[in-house]
Amino acid sequence: MEQQLKKPKILKFEGKILDAKNLTPSVKQLSIETPEDFSFIPGQFVSILLNNNGEEIKRSYSIASRIDDKNLELCIKILENGIGTQIINKLKVGDILKIIGPLGHFVIQDNSKEKPITFISTGTGITPFRPMIDFLLKNGFSKKIILITGYKTEEEILYDEEFKKLTNYPNFSYNITLSRSENSEKKYVQDIITGFINSDYYVCGLKDMIYSVRDILLEKGIPRENIFFERYD
Ligand SMILES: Cc1cc2nc3c(=O)[nH]c(=O)nc-3n(C[C@H](O)[C@H](O)[C@H](O)COP(=O)(O)OP(=O)(O)OC[C@H]3O[C@@H](n4cnc5c(N)ncnc54)[C@H](O)[C@@H]3O)c2cc1C
Incomplete structure (x- = not known):
């Protein structure tokens, strides 16, 4: 960095x-x-x-x-x-x-800079990830960055063009899931977290999603100290 x-x-x-x-x-x-x-x-x-x-x-x-x-x-x-x-x-x-x-203290921790980072949000929970991911990619962060973001429908997707552009960085992956779309399989962010790699996890949005994601991660063996979250409610 x-x-x-x-x-x-x-x-x-x-x-x-x-x-x-x-x-x-x-x-x-x-x-x-x-x-x-x-x-x-x-x-x-x-x-x-x-x-x-x-x-x-x-x-x-x-x-x-x-x-x-x-x-x-x-x-x-x-x-x-x-x-x-x-x-x-x-x-x-x-x-x-x-x-x-x-x-606030929901910022990239120094320890996170040594391993991949997974960002998980729903709705406007994407907001802090916009500057975080931009900063990491533009400052030479070379480990994998995985963004998993959920909305109800297509019309709610935020900053889509920007994140698509950032996929030019080979270490950035951008994944969207829609829970109430008529045009795709209805899934929540919880359904598309895969891999459970040795990554730090940053989660942002409403508390029901955050606690559900945290429980899944803990169940899969991700240590509590590798999970960071910002609750909006
Ligand atoms: C650290 C922090 C950062 C935040 N950043 C953002 C942000 O970037 N963008 C953003 O939109 N909000 C953000 N919020 C939420 C924001 O502070 C307010 O709670 C929200 O805008 C609702 O305020 P209100 O006065 O309109 O609703 P109120 O009249 O105070 O309450 C309405 C109800 O809606 C719930 N609620 C809060 N947020 C949402 C939501 N997004 N969707 C559905 N229900 C909700 C509340 O729990 C409450 O029960 C953040 C909250 C915190 C603590």
Whole structure:
């Protein structure tokens, strides 16, 4: 690995929204201006403070941007009854967001750099893997990287073109499974984990998937210390 990342400073800042667009019918990507000294380690998240009828509420979002991207990007699933995401859904270009970060320890561990890495996500759980995988591949990580990602249907797939492009790296494999598609066999990420190689496993998404994947890995003999996860709920 060539580039070493320094421990970033945690900042509290006001960031202007430069772009807000739908990546899928229910997932929004915000692009936000950051102060000069904002930096992060791939896998970290930020907390945003939202005004809910006069009360300040805090919600956390993994950083979707790659470390070389100019702006902070967030990839957010808008929930029909979500208090925070319904506010986020109404944000417009030019609005200012109060942000704290970067935060969190869901980053590539030094020990992981010596063996293959398997990333497993569902839905917007793919978000921290975008900068993590980009960083590893572009910085000479030569062991195998396996991405296993699950969605309900085709229209929910995130960053598909980007991950397809990264398969130009011979050590990167990109696997998608759809649980409710009419056009393919309905499978969950749990159904397509194979190999159970001597790999470190990074898992991100909602807790039911995370614990189910963790139990499968433990049953197959993967040591607990080789499994890392970020829970969204
Ligand atoms: C470290 C961390 C990083 C996160 N990163 C992301 C991210 O990158 N993108 C993202 O979309 N969310 C992410 N989340 C989830 C996010 O913080 C909020 O919980 C989510 O946006 C719901 O907020 P809300 O106020 O709209 O819903 P609320 O009104 O607070 O609650 C709605 C309910 O939905 C559940 N829920 C939370 N997330 C989801 C989901 N994705 N799908 C279905 N149900 C859900 C909650 O458990 C809760 O029961 C992250 C959470 C954590 C802790």
